[in-house]
Each structure stands twice: as structure tokens, then as C-alpha cells.
Amino acid sequence: MGNYVLNHWYAAAWSSEIGAGPLGRRLLDEPVVLFRQADGSVAALADRCPHRLVPLSMGTCVEGRLQCTYHGLQFDGGGRCVHIPGQATIPPKASTRSFPVVERYGVVWIWMGEAERADPVRLFSISKHGQAGWDVIDGGYQRHPSNYVNIIENLMDPAHTTFLHSGTIGNPLAGEQPVATERTDDYIVAYRWLENTSPSPHDRRRLNVGDVPVDRGQFFYFHLPSTSRVETIVLPAGAPRDTDEQLCAGLRTYSYKFLTPETASSTHFFWMHVRNYQVGDDQAAAMLRAALERTYQEDLEIELAMQRAQEETGLRQLVSLRIDHAPVMAARMLAQMVEDERA
Numbered sequence: 307m308g309n310y311v312l313n314h315w316y317a318a319a320w321s322s323e324i325g326a327g328p329l330g331r332r333l334l335d336e337p338v339v340l341f342r343q344a345d346g347s348v349a350a351l352a353d354r355c356p357h358r359l360v361p362l363s364m365g366t367c368v369e370g371r372l373q374c375t376y377h378g379l380q381f382d383g384g385g386r387c388v389h390i391p392g393q394a395t396i397p398p399k400a401s402t403r404s405f406p407v408v409e410r411y412g413v414v415w416i417w418m419g420e421a422e423r424a425d426p427v428r429l430f431s432i433s434k435h436g437q438a439g440w441d442v443i444d445g446g447y448q449r450h451p452s453n454y455v456n457i458i459e460n461l462m463d464p465a466h467t468t469f470l471h472s473g474t475i476g477n478p479l480a481g482e483q484p485v486a487t488e489r490t491d492d493y494i495v496a497y498r499w500l501e502n503t504s505p506s507p508h509d510r511r512r513l514n515v516g517d518v519p520v521d522r523g524q525f526f527y528f529h530l531p532s533t534s535r536v537e538t539i540v541l542p543a544g545a546p547r548d549t550d551e552q553l554c555a556g557l558r559t560y561s562y563k564f565l566t567p568e569t570a571s572s573t574h575f576f577w578m579h580v581r582n583y584q585v586g587d588d589q590a591a592a593m594l595r596a597a598l599e600r601t602y603q604e605d606l607e608i609e610l611a612m613q614r615a616q617e618e619t620g621l622r623q624l625v626s627l628r629i630d631h632a633p634v635m636a637a638r639m640l641a642q643m644v645e646d647e648r649a
């Protein structure tokens with residue numbers, strides 16, 4: 307087991323990924339198998355048959371039970387063996403660990419720590435999801451071949467967007483604008499307002515404001531230990547922005563990434579995008595999805611290159627800059643959280 311917070315709901319899969327057959331996935335360096343039971347609910351088990359350790363994910367679902375592909379032992383959602391072909395008595399050891407699971411927002415969330423602490427109340431809550439006037443792009447997934455701390459640092463670091471994403475989301479005006487940082491016990495946020503700037507062609511069309519200048523807010527949240535939420539707001543310059551309602555009068559997006567470590571050098575990157583413009587416009591959503599995928603792919607390539615260099619050198623960085631403040635603080639808070647849990 308690596309350096310992970312265990313007592314937390316992690317995204318394990320999109321609900322749509324769990325169909326008629328089992329899904330095997332490595333989570334927090336543990337092999338896990340997910341499958342649907344007879345009542346449609348998802349179960350998660352350690353992906354090892356107690357007989358000969360064959361991955362249960364190689365098997366099939368039979369009437370809501372998971373059947374090992376080798377000798378046909380069947381397991382229920384609690385990981386208990388309920389059938390052994392050719393044998394009436396079931397040895398007490400014939401079981402595999404089960405993990406608490408909750409499905410919400412189209413995501414299967416798994417709790418890999420102490421099962422008795424797995425309270426659904428502690429699930430991350432997704433702002434505006436399912437509300438009228440808001441649209442969701444979900445199902446986003448990339449496997450990032452890098453340690454999840456590299457990814458958290460990337461997501462807390464707006465300074466790279468001007469350069470790495472110059473062809474996608476980069477804004478040359480943002481390059482010189484520093485961010486402010488705030489933190490609580492649960493999250494850290496780096497944010498900035500770019501005031502009185504020109505709207506992008508996209509903003510112009512979506513806001514329907516012609517060529518008037520705009521104020522653009524960017525908020526980069528890291529909710530410990532695994533969720534990034536990037537919020538952007540575009541308002542006509544000078545518009546009030548004290549209340550949630552005033553902020554929603556402009557273009558508003560919430561871009562979520564649910565990071566689940568796969569191994570020490572790879573991460574499941576589930577992404578979801580929530581917006582209050584072009585609602586119900588499937589064509590716009592498809593274009594937005596493709597643009598987001600492209601942007602995240604740019605990050606993936608950098609993270610992979612960094613991961614390789616880190617493994618080669620055993621180092622993380624040689625010099626610190628001012629732009630590292632929020633990323634370094636996020637990584638420290640995470641390390642502290644892991645340490646506190648161990649203690």
C-alpha cells in the first residue's frame with residue numbers, strides 16, 4: 307500500500323462502465339473488481355479468488371453473483387463464497403474482501419479504508435449537478451501515467467496554462483497575473499480575477515454581450531485528498547459579484563477531476579464539466595468535450611515526462627519559484643493528511 311489517504315470516497319468507475327460483466331481496476335495499488343448484483347447495485351471485491359488467486363475480474367456475472375473463471379466458485383457482493391461446484395460445504399476461508407460502494411452523480415465511489423467509517427454523508431458534493439439551467443459533461447476518463455501528486459500540483463498551477471496550453475485554453479494576458487491563496491482544513495484555493503479584459507470570441511457569443519470588456523475569475527480548488535475543482539466565471543466588466551446568484555448571471559463552469567491513484571506512478575483521471583451556458587446543446591457539448599480532452603492530454607504528456615525524470619533522478623525539483631506556492635502547499639497538506647491517518 308502506497309502513500310494514500312485510505313478513509314475517503316474515491317471515484318472507482320463511471321456507473322456506465324459496470325454492465326453485464328465484471329470490471330477489474332487497480333485502485334490505491336490494490337486489485338479491485340466491480341460488478342452489478344441482482345438488485346442492480348454495484349459491489350466491489352478484492353480481485354483475487356481465495357482458491358488460487360485468479361483475478362475474479364476474468365470471470366462472469368451469474369444472477370448477480372461473481373463466478374471465478376477457473377473452477378466456478380461464486381461470490382456474493384459481500385465477498386462470501388456461496389457456491390462451490392461439486393462440494394456442499396463452504397470453508398470459512400472461502401471469501402474475499404469487500405469494499406463499501408456508493409453510486410452518485412453517475413460515478414461509482416469506493417471506500418478502501420476502515421469499512422465502519424464509510425459514511426455516504428462524507429461523499430464529495432458536486433455543485434449545481436442535476437439542477438435546472440445547468441448541463442453536465444461526464445464520463446471523462448484518462449489514465450495518467452504519473453504519480454497523483456504531480457497531477458494535483460499541475461491542477462493547482464494556473465501559471466502553466468499560458469504556455470503549455472497556448473493552443474487550447476491558454477490566455478496570454480493571464481501569464482503575469484499572480485494568484486492569491488486561501489486554505490481551510492478541507493481545501494486550498496488559488497484564485498485570481500482578470501479585470502476589464504477583452505472577451506474571447508467564445509465568451510462574446512455565449513454571453514451575448516458584443517465587444518464589451520469582461521471580468522474573468524479563475525478559482526483552482528484542491529479538496530483533500532483527491533478532488534480538483536476549477537471554477538471559471540466570466541461577467542461583463544464591473545458587474546456585481548457578491549452573491550452566488552450574481553456570479554451565476556455570467557458564464558460559469560465547474561471543472562472537476564476525481565483523481566484515484568492506480569499505482570505510485572499512474573493515476574485514474576475521471577473528469578466532469580458542469581456549465582450554465584449552451585445548456586442542452588449537444589453539438590457545443592461535443593466540441594467542449596474534445597477541447598477538454600485535448601487540454602488534459604497536454605498535461606498528461608508533461609506529467610509522464612516529469613515522472614520519468616523523477617524516477618531517473620530520485621528528485622522532484624531543483625529550484626522553487628513563486629508560482630509553486632499553491633501546488634507545494636497542496637502537496638504538503640496531502641502529505642500531512644496521510645501522516646495524520648497513519649498516526
Ligand code: FES
Nearest residue numbers: 355357358374377
Ligand atoms: S481459482 Fe477461482 S475457483 Fe479456483
Ligand SMILES: [Fe+2]
Nearest residue numbers: 460467471605
Ligand atoms: Fe494544464
